[in-house]
Each structure stands twice: as C-alpha cells, then as structure tokens.
Amino acid sequence: MIELDEVAYSYGGDALLTAMSLSLAPGSFHFLTGPSGSGKTTFLKLCYGALVPTEGQLRLFDTDIRDLNRDGIAHLRRRVGVVHQDCQFLDHLPVTENIALPLTVSGQSVAEHGGNLGELISWVGLGARAQALPPELSGGERQRVALARALIQSPDIVLADEPTGNVDWEMSQRLLRLLVELNRMGKTILIATHDLSLIRAAKAHVQARVLRISDQRLKLAGADL
C-alpha cells in the first residue's frame, strides 16, 4: 500500500527525516512514536501526499507520488482516511455533514451511506451532538468527529495523528477497538501517538508493529516497549 524507498524530508533547512525505507503491507497495523517534534506528523503527511519527499521515492497504491498532479492526489486521497492532529472542519456545517464530507466531495450520495453514517456517529459517542456545529464541540468530541470523517468512506488506509490525545481512557479504548475492527476487515492502519499505554493496550488485541522516529530515522521499536 505505502512503500518508502530511502525517503528523506526537510522543511527547507536541515534534514528532518532521512533514509527511511519501509513497506506497509495491506492489512497491517502500525503505531508510530517518537518525541514531540521528531517528525511523526511530517511522516504521515508524506504518506498521504500533502508533502513530497525531498529525496527518495514514495509509492502510494503503487503510484509514485511525484507523478501525480493535484487532481491525481485528490483522487488517491479518497482511498485514504486521515485524522489530522489539529482537527479542522467546515465550521458552518453540522457534525453529520462534516463526517459525510468525503462522500459529498467525491459526488457520492450521502443517503446511500445513511445507515453507516448514523452507526458511526453513535459508535464515537456523538449521537447527541450530531447537529452541533464544530466550534460548539469539546476537544475530545472534535477528535472523534475527525476519526468518524476519516472512516466514513471505508478507506483502504487509515492514517491517524494522535487520535486519542484529548479523550479519556475509556473513550480511547473504544476508539481503538473501532480501529482494530477495521484492521480485521483488511484495512491498513497507521497511528501516530505518544501514548505508550494505548500501544500496550492495542497489542493485546492485534498484531501491531511499533515504529519509532529517532535521530531522523525510522526504527522498529519491536517488543522493547
């Protein structure tokens, strides 16, 4: 699904990430950790084409990201569900419409996914807030809306950046279960988090590998957690 071959990235100055090689197999479950500012978010952005590697090759669904124009990237993104770290929404549309946005944008009928949508909203515990506008949500509610939006189109890959940073322990377990279930359905999952207890909890349910960014490189953390 995602293959990196000696990828490096820098925001103009010094290299932030170097010599990263990795291949995410379909149906795999990965965590990504590393200290604050090490480049987790940057890595995810590379993975969904928001940033282009300064060196090396990155293939997403067997397409070199460099070969795509903006429209090509837009179409690829419909197969990737992304949870951004700073969850941004269309502040003038209610929660339901924000969650259905990936369908709207790709011209799919929202009504068709109606059942799916309602189920997803209640799973993330937002049934009561479905008609609220995003600025009226609490921090944790926003994160859950972002996760629901990433999952609505049944994407092949889910990339989530700190999806549980603002929710309490029970809720984070609930969200994790949702992701594990998706993984069992064959989706590829990559979660960036600094929350080691979340990783530990996940390992009880799923064969998850843990990647760690340190010294600008991607390393397999393995069982040493």
Added chain:
Amino acid sequence: MIELDEVAYSYGGDALLTAMSLSLAPGSFHFLTGPSGSGKTTFLKLCYGALVPTEGQLRLFDTDIRDLNRDGIAHLRRRVGVVHQDCQFLDHLPVTENIALPLTVSGQSVAEHGGNLGELISWVGLGARAQALPPELSGGERQRVALARALIQSPDIVLADEPTGNVDWEMSQRLLRLLVELNRMGKTILIATHDLSLIRAAKAHVQARVLRISDQRLKLAGADL
C-alpha cells in the same frame, strides 16, 4: 482568587453545569477531570470570564464577573494565564513574539522581560524553534508555546486546559515541574486534564486537589484515584 457560588451554565439548551460552589485559595493547586464533553473547558472559560454564568455568582479577584464590561475583563485577564485546549496563535508572528504577546498587549516593554523570555523558551524546549512561525510547529511544540505564553506575565492564576495532551511523557513531566515550581512561588494553578497518570505524578510533588465533573456537578475526587 476564584469563588463560585451556586454557579450554573448552559449553552442555550439543557444545563451543562449546575450548582457549582467552590473557592480556589491563593497558592492552591487543582486538577480538573471528567469525561470528554463533561464541561471542563466550559468551567475554565467561566473562570476567566470568557463565559458568564447563567445562574449564580462568580467572583474573580473579588470582582463579580457580571459587573465588568469587556475592557474590565481584558484588564483582569492580564493577571490570569490561560492555556487553551486548541492552542491559537498569531500565525504571522514568530514564536518569541507570540510568547511575549501578553506583554505587548498590556504595553509592557518586551526588552525588560528579555531574560525571562529566553529562559522560558528554553525551559519548554523551544530554543531551536524560537523564530519559527506557529503553523510550522508540531502539535506538542504548539502546546508548549501556549504554556509559555500563559506564564510570561507571571500571572497570579494559571488555568491550563489539557496542557500535555500532545507531548510525550518526559516532556509532560518537565512541564508539570514548571507548574509545580510556579505553585511554590505562590501562584494558583488549575489544570484540566483527562490524563490520570499526570495527576498521580503531580501528587508526588505537590499538595494537589482533584476536582471531577460528573452529572453536571463539581465534585472533589479526593484520594480515590
């Protein structure tokens, strides 16, 4: 410093918080917990005058918040350091200027606090990113900038909303130490968080009381954590 007398709040619909009475003594250290969406952020907003109680009386520095016009609230806020949950900055100004903003706005000379500013920036581990613009920061870096901005004017009260939601364990311990130190200098601290391990760690260093919002009410969680 902050006194609540039978305060209630609702965002128009049903009551979110009711019958809250509390008095935060100068120099006290409080944590505030509760599930996502229970009203932690709302409670903090009441405490710094961003929201006005729908019922009851709230006194900040012995002034009833209802008696103040917008300018009066602006002046009170200069004595309160706030870390917002969704850290917002002036995206066109570099980190240093954003941190110095409370000084700028109240007409104080930034140069005077120069030493203080530099020290604070390196304490939160942003020495290398001091000239970056906020949109170029990682999630954890943003939270640290927000904390530094809240502390730059040596406020009498610090209100922090999930100040460690996006940083790793070591960094969160470091930030906690900073807050504990300020508390020892006599500042009143109130931290909203869902991270119970942070609270446990704090209790080793400081006499902290834990408040909990459940069933729309404020309760003392005491030693039952």
Added chain:
Amino acid sequence: MKTVLALVRGVLSTDAQADRVVPPTGFTARLTLFTATAMAFLAVFAIALSLAAGQLAQNWRDALAGTATLRVQAPIAEREVQSSRALAILQQTPGVASARLISEDEQKALLAPWFGPDVPLAGLPVPQLIEVTGDSYDAAGLRLRLQAELPGAVLDDHGRWRAPFVRAAGRLRALAWASIFLIFGAMGGMITLAANAALSANVQIITVLRLVGATDAYIAQAFVRRFTLRALTGAAIGTAFGLFAIALLPRAGEQASVLTGLGFDGSDWLWPLLVPPIAGVVAFVATQYASRRVLGSLS
C-alpha cells in the same frame, strides 16, 4: 476552451451540495454585490455620455459640412449676373458638393431674430447669399479665384469655427469609452480582490476539502459561481437604477449641451442592457483567475 465551457456550465447549474461546502462568504459577497451595483450604475451613465457625445460630434460635423456661405455684394442691377457667375465658379470647384442661392424668405428668416419677420429685403442693397456644401474643397484657392474674377464675392466658411468642437466632442466620446473600460476594469479588479480575500479567508476550508479528496475544480466552482451570480445580480440592479436615473434626467431638447441631453433613444436602450452580462463575464474571469492563483499558492 472545453474547460471554460465546462466551467460556465458549472456556474449555471445548481449543485446545491457543492455550494453548501463553502461557507457564506459574508462581507466579501456583499462587497461584490455592492461594487457591481455601483459600477453598473456608473457604466450606464458613461454609456449615455458616450452616445450623447457621439451624437453631438455628428451634429457638429453635419453643421460643419454645409455651412459655408458665399456673399455676393453687388449693385442690385448686377446682382443676378454676378450670382450666376459665382454659382458657375463654385460648380467648377472640385470638392464643392452643392451650391444654391438662398431665397429671400430664407434670408428674412436669418434676420428675423434681430429685425422681426418683416424686413423689406426686396430692393435693398443687401448681398445675395449662396449656400456652399462640401468640405473637401480648397477654400484658400477658391478665395483667390473669386478675388480675381468676382471681387464682390466673399467666401465665409464660418462653419469652420466648429471644427475644434467636433474634435472635442470626438475626444469626449473617446473619454466616455475609456471610462467605460475603466469602470469595467475597476469592477474586475475589485471583484478579483474580493474573491482573493474570500479565498484567503477560507484557507481552512480549502485545507479540509483537500484533505478529504476534493479536486481544485470542485473547490473553485462554489466560489466562482457565487461571485459571478453576485456580480450579475448587482450589475442588473445597478443598471436598472442607472436607467431609471437617466429617465428622470431633464432633457432640454436638440440644441442642449451634451450632458443636459443625456438619454437613450430607440435602439440605444440595448447598449446598457449589455452591462449585466459583461459584468458577469468580468466577474467569472476575475474569480476564476483569483481561485486558480490562491489554490495554486496553497498547493
């Protein structure tokens, strides 16, 4: 070209869902409406001015073409002979279109404002007047020849003093056209800036839409449609107001000066009706340009 057509179709179709995705653009939208209204109003006036100036120049040019007179001053007995000599000379002169004796009645009419309708011209030693039309003849050469052959005949092309006025009216017309272009240019500029402001103010929207896989065309469409429709509406309102105001203007009649004679006659009314569609096209192009620029810069 095909994309342009597709975009025009996009503007005209009503994809309500795509419209909802972009938030109400509030003040910039209102600004666009207001600007289009004001500019269309001014454009209608400029068009009226241009038409009036064109009419004025035409009138003056007509007047210029036929207002030279030849004055044959001669004793009553010789008047007729000398007049026909003069006519003969004029007919030989290249560039003279026509030459015609002015009748006694016409002469009386010329004098009436000063001397009343009953001046007894007959038998008076007043000169015979000949109207000369045509404006390409060599006046100086003709004068020399007349001086030699008919010393009593004086060519007075007093219409010539109007020449600078004709030029002035022509320049005024050019000025009116320039101001029409200026007005549409200013409108285009303002709408581009307003659309730019709206797009820049919605960077978050664009980021979110891109994140969930929206193409640039999808994002631009809502902005383009909105601004084009606003400009069309505003220009229609402004044109209506402008036509109304012009209809209310006093019209002082034929001889009146250019501005007191502002107004539309007959097919003139079609010109101002072009203002709204032109405004729509200008807005479409301006917003299209603005959205391409902003979306490109946010890549």
Added chain:
Amino acid sequence: MKTVLALVRGVLSTDAQADRVVPPTGFTARLTLFTATAMAFLAVFAIALSLAAGQLAQNWRDALAGTATLRVQAPIAEREVQSSRALAILQQTPGVASARLISEDEQKALLAPWFGPDVPLAGLPVPQLIEVTGDSYDAAGLRLRLQAELPGAVLDDHGRWRAPFVRAAGRLRALAWASIFLIFGAMGGMITLAANAALSANVQIITVLRLVGATDAYIAQAFVRRFTLRALTGAAIGTAFGLFAIALLPRAGEQASVLTGLGFDGSDWLWPLLVPPIAGVVAFVATQYASRRVLGSLS
C-alpha cells in the same frame, strides 16, 4: 468626542508594535487602496463637472438677464421719435434695469455673419433695436402697453428661451453634487465591507488578543489605522490621476458645452484637494463602525 480625538491621535501615531499584532490584511487592504483610488478619480471628475455646470448655469443666467430686445419698426423719419418714446416707456416700467439704443455699428455686427461687414444700414428701413436688461419686469403688461401706445414696437425677449437651459444646468449641477455624495457613500460602503471582511477573516487574531488581555480599543486601533491610511493613500493617488487626466482634456473655449469645458481655474484647484482628507475621514468612520460591530458581535 474625547474618544474620537483619542482615536484620531491613535491613527496618526505610529505604534509599530500594535500594528504588527494584526497580520497584513492582504487583499482587503489592497482592495481598499484600489477602491479609494478609483473613487477619488471619479470624485475629481464629478467635482469638475459640478463646477462646470455651475459656471454654465451662471453664464446662461447672465445671458438671460440682459437679452431682451425691443424692435421699433417705423418709417425712417419717425424712427427717432418713436425710439425715444419707447425708451421713455421702458424707463417707466418697473423691473427694467436699463434700456439702451443699439448703435448702427452694433446692428452691423449682428448682421455681419450673414451679410458681411459692409451692409449699408443707414438709410435702410431696418428697425431700430433697443437692448432691455432686467428680468423682473412684467413682459406681457409691457407688450400690451406698447401695443396701445407704439404699435410699431415689438418686444422680443428671445433670451427667455434659455430659461429651461438654466434650469437644466442647475439640475446638472445638483446631479454632479449627488454623484459626489454617491461616490463618497459608495467608497464608505466599500471600505466598511472591506474592513468587515478583514475583521471577520481575523476572528482567530481577535480571540487570541482577547485571551491575553487586549482591550477592544487596542484591537480596533490597528485595523482602523491601516484602513484609514490605505484610503488616504489611495485617494491621494486617485486625485492626482484625476487632476492629471482633467489637465489633459481638450478645452474648447468659452462657448463650449459643459463637458468639453471641464477643468479647474484658479481657486477651483482647491476643491479636488479636499478629496483625500474626506476619503480619510470616511474610511476612519467606516472602519471604526465596522470594528465596533465585529468586536461587539464576538463578545
């Protein structure tokens, strides 16, 4: 009043730090500059139009005041007697300012365009003309009296035909004034909307500034100063361009129509110089109003 003064001082002082706190307002700022330029340009033209229309109305009014003529038609022998009778009657008529015989030379000059300079008027039975000035006399009553006492005398107040033109020129002037107000109004509206758009686009800035204890005056100040300065600058540029364009316009002389005679003479030049300060005041008030509204609504 005191706060207004304080704010004006705020606008003029250069608190660089407070300015930095508000981000470059980009397109809305450029829009303001552009709008102020275009509107000032138009305002200069409207002022010139207003001055020209005023001048025209004045000319026509002057002409109206003194252009009645009395034509005394009489046999040569009686002409002098009847003329002095007529003068006597006129001098008795209330409202007639002056009455004066038109000399033979003047009569010749009137005829010259048609009959050349050498019409032998003396001894001809052409009427004696008397120039009558004053415009408050009762023309109908005078005519009746003349008919009774001097049947050969005809009062021709042909200047009267200019009356509708004077009215038209007056209305044209009013129109020019109205358009000046319209232009400043439109400018005010556009700047208000632009400032509103800038403020609404910067809700995050306002939230942040409030969070750290900034007062509304502090927040508004940077916006107000910025927009006022932009409007001032733009209006100055537009005025300069407008004056330049008007200086380039052909001037066709005294008798020319109102628009071909556009231009500024002597102290007229002071009027357009008022445009930039007025634009500044309009922008100041508009932005002040906009920021109060937006800051109030975000309380």
